[in-house]
Amino acid sequence: MSIYGIMRSSVSGMNAQANRLSAVSDNIANSNTNGYKRSQTDFSSLVLNSGATGVYSSGVVETTTRNLISQQGSLSYTTSTTDLAISGNGFMVVSDAAGNPLLTRAGSFVKDSQGNLVNSAGLTLMGYKLPYGDTVGVANGYAGLEAVNLNTSSLIATPTTSGILSVNLPKSADMGGTAAKINAGVFDVSAANVGDRVSFDISLDGATAKKVTVVTTEDNLASPAAFENALQNALDGVFGTDQVVADVDSSTKAISFATGDKGSAASIKLENVGTANGDDIISSTLGLAPATSTVAATGNFASVKIGTFNSTGASIGDRVKYSIAVDGNAPVDVEIVLTKANTASAAAFKTALQTAVTAAGLGDVKVSVSGTDISLSLGTASNGTNNISVGLAAASALDGDGTTTSNLGLTAAAIVNGTDRVPPSANLATSTYTKKTSLVAYDSVGAPVTLDIYMTKTSDNVWEMAVYNRADADKGTGEFPYSSAALTTQTLSFDGDGKLSSAGNLTFVVPNGKEMTLDISSFTQLGADYTLLEGQTNGNSPSDVDKVEISSDGIVSAVFENGSTLKLYKIPMAMVESPENLQTISGNAFQATMASGAVTIGFGGEGSLGKLVSGAVELSTVDLASELTDMIEAQRGYTANSKAFQTGADILDVLVNLKR
Structure with a gap:
């Protein structure tokens, strides 16, 4: 290494440290500059290859300054x-x-x-x-x-182009329309007898007619309301609860029958009205047909089994009459009129029979039931001389179709059909609907447009949805105020799980506005009440901007004074x-x-x-403590390189002075 090599290497070192000091100075100067990325100086050596072992050639140092751009700075809010x-x-x-x-x-x-x-x-x-x-x-x-x-600075209005409506429609909602209803005469008890069996045939929805029988009692002849209750019990026993609804007007005493279902498919017909008197006996009812028998057991109750209870084929209003003799006395007739209640079970029939036995003056005779076996017994123990005999009284096989003095005013009526619901899409004052809600949309100049949305159940799992402009409403006397066409009408169909199976969007043009798509995909039809879950639209009326919001994904939105937003x-x-x-x-x-x-x-x-x-x-990625440390290191390095340069200069002076 030559003397000049010493000096050149030292100069290179001073330049390198000066570059480092420059980067440190820039970093310190920008320590408070937002978004600034600190610089870093890296050193590398440059060596001249001498080509011979043991021979040294001086080299220099090279610097490269890098900006640490990918380094994350702290956030200041x-x-x-x-x-x-x-x-x-x-x-x-x-x-x-x-x-x-x-x-x-x-x-x-x-x-x-x-x-x-x-x-x-x-x-x-x-x-x-x-x-x-x-x-x-x-x-x-x-x-x-x-x-x-x-x-x-100016007002901004945005027209509505989309919206969402989420509703649960009740599965049990009425499908509307009217029931089939017939007028069946005027309640009249002037010629009635207690125990008469008034019978008639009713045909529902075109099916085979079924016979209904009402047995008159002092109670159900007492008032229109009592007779209505008797009619309803008889109808429920034949057709099921409220499948046919009886009505007897409390003032006019008019009798009517209506179907439980509504719509044009519902129909009702009344025919073959007649009566049979109270002396008719049905001899083959409930399986209770004992032969005349006598039981006398020493020291025990005298008892006889009268049959095994079986209500299959029983007709409400039939009568069973028993002839009961105690201790050889003359037989006493005991009559049971069959009702829905006393034919429900063996125990219920046992209670009704006991009441009739007691009323006939046979207080010592007790009715008992074991499973479905029904027996009569004397109520006192004896020494074996007491006895009891039971038999069916003489019976005729009449079923109540005969005619006597009164049918309580009931008259036959021709077939009558119900009517279907008139949905809103018919645009008639007689239109009816199930539920209604409203949404506010905005036209092209930001004027509000109220949309009335009608939801109408038309059949099982099927609804009609119709959208109207409230400005077109006619303030008439009808329940439904629109005679003009709907903005749009759509059929909603639901599957067995209550999920919407038809189209999930409703598209129409807002009056004086843009085409709007209403998302209805989350509609359900569940076994719950009508519930509005969500209803909103985009767009806004003219309004000043209150503030600006920027989301994490970069959406810049204007927030208006009325609370609406615009992206x-x-x-x-x-x-x-x-x-x-x-x-x-x-x-x-x-x-x-x-x-x-x-x-x-x-x-x-x-x-x-x-x-x-x-x-x-x-914030800036500069750390002042690190920069000051780098500054001290660079300063010391620069000083050391300058000392090496000065030493080289001194050696050169000595060399020059050798000639003197």
């Missing part, structure tokens, strides 16, 4: 929603005064005189404009980007393969280079991109 920071990877796209696209993480944006968002370096934030909420974007370039402008822009995020190789531009901005790779565009939260944070700025 502010009160301005237009201050933006990135939590994670990526850059915001900005443009300079010449319109050149650049990248930055310095997001302290404010509105300029034109309403554009610019940061402290004067760079303008870029984004995609969202016409009525549509999202656009180009993945591999800056095409379609424009300055984010928040010039909202204005979507701010993209950019990414390159090698952020450290971006070219640094004044204003904490960067430009893509061949070394950094091409720019790709996405949105916050997608893939490896971070998220935008509104109301925050990213």
Whole structure:
């Protein structure tokens, strides 16, 4: 190594430390600059190969300064929603005064005189404009980007283009229409006898007629209400509960029968009205047909089994008459009139028979039941001289179709059909509906339009949905106020699980507005009451902008004084393969280079991109303590290199002085 090599190596070292001090100085100067990325100086040696072992040739040191662009800075939160920071990877796209696209993480944006968002370096934030909420974007370039402008000094109105309605419709809702109803005479007891059996045939919905019998009693002849109750009990016993509904008017005493179902498919017919007197006996009812028998057991109760209870084939109103003799006395007739209650079980019949036995003056005779076996016994123990005999009284096989003095005013009636519901889509004053709700939409100038939505059950699992403009309503006397056509009508069909199986969208044009799509896909038909779960539309009436909100995925929305929102822009995020190789531009901005790779565009939260944070700025990545440490190290290194240079100079002086 020559003396000059000493001096050249020292100069190289001083230059290298000077470069490091320059980077440290820049870092310290920008320690409070938002979005600034610290620089770092790296050293590498340059050695001249001497080509011979043991021969040393002096080298120099080379420096490379890197900007640590991918390093995340701390976030500092502010009160301005237009201050933006990135939590994670990526850059915001900005443009300079010449319109050149650049990248930055310095997001302290404010509105300029034109309403554009610019940061402290004067760079303008870029984004995609969202016409009525549509999202656009180009993945591999800056095409379609424009300055984010928040010039909202004028009123803004947005027409409605979409909405959502979520409702549970009750599975048990009435399908409407009217029941089939016939007038069946006027209640008349003038010629009635207690114990008469009034019978008639009723045919429902065109099916085979069924016979209904009512046995007259002192109670059910006492009033129209009592007779109505007797009729209803008899009808329920034949057809089932409320399948046919009886009515006897309390004032006019008019008798009518109506179907439980409604609609044109429901029909009713009354015929073969007649009576049979109270002396008729049905001899083969309930399986109780004992032969005349006598039981006398010493020291025990005298008893006789009268049969095994069996209600199969029993007719309400039939009578069973028993002849009971005790201790050889004359037989006493005991009569039971069959009802829905006393034929329900063996125990129920036993109770009714005991009541009749007691009423006949046979107080010592007791009725007992074991399973379905029914027996009569004397109520006192004896020494074996007592006896009891039971038999059926003489019977004729009449079934109640004979005619006597009174049918209580009942008269035959021809077949009558019900009527179907008139749905709202018929646009008639007689239209009926199941449920109704309303939504407010906005036309092209922001004027509110109230939409009346009618939901009408038309058949099992099928509903009609009709939408009307309330401005078209006619304030008439009918329940349904529209004579004009609906804006749209749609059939809703539900599967066995109560889920909507028909189309899930309803599309129509808002009067003086835009085409609107109403999402009804979450409609259900469950076994619960009508429930409105959600109902909303987009759009707004003319209103001043109250504030601006920016979401984590970059949506810039104007919030109006009336509470509605409008999406204005979507701010993209950019990414390159090698952020450290971006070219640094004044204003904490960067430009893509061949070394950094091409720019790709996405949105916050997608893939490896971070998220935008509104109301925050990213601080400088400079750590003052580290920088001061680097400064001291560089200063010491520079001083040491200068000492080496001075030593080389001294040696050179000695060499020069050797000639003297």
